[in-house]
Amino acid sequence: MKSAVVTFPASNCNRDMFDALEKLTGKTPYQIWHQDSEIPDVDLIALPGGFSFGDYLRCGAMAARSPAIKAIALHAERGGNVIGVCNGFQVLTEMGLLPGALMRNSSLKFVCKTVHLQVENTLTNFTNAYTKGQVIDIPVAHHDGNYFADEDTLKMLETNGQIPFRYVSKAGEATASANPNGSQNNIAGIINERGNVLGMMPHPERLIEDAQGGTDGRGFFESIINTLK
Amino acid sequence: MKARIHITLKDGVLDPQGKAIQHALGTLGFSGVEGVRQGKYIEIDLAETDKSNAAETVEKMCKKLLSNMVIENYSITID
Numbered sequence: 400m401k402s403a404v405v406t407f408p409a410s411n412c413n414r415d416m417f418d419a420l421e422k423l424t425g426k427t428p429y430q431i432w433h434q435d436s437e438i439p440d441v442d443l444i445a446l447p448g449g450f451s452f453g454d455y456l457r458c459g460a461m462a463a464r465s466p467a468i469k470a471i472a473l474h475a476e477r478g479g480n481v482i483g484v485c486n487g488f489q490v491l492t493e494m495g496l497l498p499g500a501l502m503r504n505s506s507l508k509f510v511c512k513t514v515h516l517q518v519e520n521t522l523t524n525f526t527n528a529y530t531k532g533q534v535i536d537i538p539v540a541h542h543d544g545n546y547f548a549d550e551d552t553l554k555m556l557e558t559n560g561q562i563p564f565r566y567v568s569k570a571g572e573a574t575a576s577a578n579p580n581g582s583q584n585n586i587a588g589i590i591n592e593r594g595n596v597l598g599m600m601p602h603p604e605r606l607i608e609d610a611q612g613g614t615d616g617r618g619f620f621e622s623i624i625n626t627l628k
Numbered sequence: 629m630k631a632r633i634h635i636t637l638k639d640g641v642l643d644p645q646g647k648a649i650q651h652a653l654g655t656l657g658f659s660g661v662e663g664v665r666q667g668k669y670i671e672i673d674l675a676e677t678d679k680s681n682a683a684e685t686v687e688k689m690c691k692k693l694l695s696n697m698v699i700e701n702y703s704i705t706i707d
Binding site for chain 1: 640641642644645648692693694696698699
């Protein structure tokens with residue numbers, strides 16, 4: 400499985416994403432700079448976390464207008480897989496590859512902690528190594544992860560199983576206290592209708608080996624590897 | 629010419645920053661503040677001298693970058 404990690408100015412999880420992909424796929428990912436207008440033929444493009452362009456104007460807004468973006472959009476249009484984690488999720492919504500927007504956390508505070516996520520849909524390219532309803536622990540670290548979409552979009556996401564990850568309590572309940580940022584319907588991650596583009600605020604790349612304190616993020620990468628076998 | 633652009637959150641989009649400002653105003657003793665919505669104000673200096681051309685260009689700027697149409701509205705004045 401060939402992959403590429405796109406780095407923008409002030410991305411800061413690009414190395415974590417690179418290491419996770421390298422360790423789990425056994426192949427060195429391409430490192431793409433935001434000014435590269437061409438991306439080699441790969442199976443997966445990953446947009447990492449960080450604070451691209453200092454979050455100026457809106458989180459992900461500047462990055463979503465970078466030269467590399469056209470190549471990412473073309474890759475997605477051809478059915479190629481794209482993931483965006485944290486700032487990468489914000490970039491995907493700003494590009495219009497995923498619906499909705501990520502707004503300032505309802506607490507107005509930067510949230511940095513481990514949260515419980517329920518894997519609700521295991522039929523996706525990115526979640527098939529988990530079991531349906533499984534609760535996993537994954538860290539979040541963001542100021543703007545408050546997912547917003549209009550009612551019709553939310554209904555579509557809910558009906559089509561486009562919400563693979565939801566913030567829940569340890570017991571698996573989508574309560575207000577389990578929601579770290581005020582996201583509508585406790586949404587932690589969404590997938591596009593076609594099923595090849597996923598964005599999520601939590602960081603699976605930060606939990607792929609015991610040295611990081613857990614391995615609950617491995618399933619995310621193993622799912623993509625399964626899909627592309 | 630100068631374009632002045634106001635970007636505001638659409639109705640129905642929660643504005644936690646506006647809520648915090650409203651709360652702070654109350655704490656300072658300003659009673660009767662029934663709502664606060666926070667937005668952005670952007671000024672752009674343009675070489676264009678034709679007002680309608682300028683309006684057309686700034687409209688495109690708003691759609692392509694300056695506002696996020698999912699959550700925001702914009703209004704433009706040009707002088």
